[in-house]
Amino acid sequence: MQRDLRGDEALNFLLVGDLVGVAVFAASGxxxxxxxxxxxxxxxxxxxxxxxGGGILRDLVIGAVPPLAFADWRYAITAVLASIAVFRLHPHLTRLRRTVLVLDAAGLGLFTVTGTLKALTTGVPPVGACLVGMLTAIGGGLARDLLTAEIPVVLQRDIYAIVALGGAILVTILHGIGFVSALPMTGAAVLMTGLRLLALRRRWSAPVALP
Known part of the structure; x- marks a missing residue:
């Protein structure tokens, strides 16, 4: 029988997913x-x-203050250690731009899942939870691109926020039918990561206005 993510199991899944997402997005940044x-x-x-950045935005939107980024030392330590590790190992990370894109895609999937689930478990209605999940996923990448003087990926033609929104809808549907154990949630994150990478490889893009 499918086990639901409730109580301590839910908290542990969200914590692990959050910290993995933090490490991945820190490495991307x-x-x-x-x-x-x-x-x-x-x-x-x-x-x-x-x-x-995305997690802070999520917590502020759902009224979880202070945000976990400030209330739980594990978040800040994970982000800093991952960043330092990349700094030390970067000579071995060839083609940094490709590395950023792969890590960003993984972070997109992970944060969409945890952001949507946290919104749902705190009583946010399904539509709002989908938006919170999307904002959680794109917030960190948006801040990273602004700090490094790049046009934010979310504002370009690349399919980015659309993947996050679609993934958030999928997570919300799975949650609604009670199919929310670690396995399907991980599968949803992997699916979003794969779609994002496939969109990059195939150069899929959203339509733009003609001049």
Whole structure:
């Protein structure tokens, strides 16, 4: 029988998913900062903001104050350590732009799932939970791109926010029918990551206005 994510199980799943997403987005932010030749502090700062920006936005929207990024030391430590690790290992990470894109896609999937689930478990209605999940996923990448003087990915033609919104809808449907154990939620995150990478490879894009 399918086990629901309730009580301690739900908290543990959200915590692990959040921390993995934090590490992935921190690595993405750090890689982008290294590509701009920032120093160690700059790399750690961009990684920190990229990792925690979406979660802070999520918590403020659903009224969970202070945000976990400030209330739980594990979030900040995970972001900083991941950023420093990327700083130290970056000579071995060839093609940093490709690394950023892959890590960003993984973070997109993870944060969409945890953001949507947290909104649902705190009583946010389904439509609002989908929007919160999308904002959680795109917030960190948006902050990273602004800090590194890049046009935010979410504002470009690439399919990005659409993947997050579609994933949030999927998570909401799974939650509504009670199919919310760790396995399907992980599968949803993997699906979003794969779709994002496939969209990049196939150069799928949203329509733009003609000049």
């Amino acid at each position: 750090a890689s982008a900062a290294i590509g701009k030749r920032l120093d160690l502090f700059g790399v750690a700062f961009v990684g920190f903001v990229a990792a925690l």
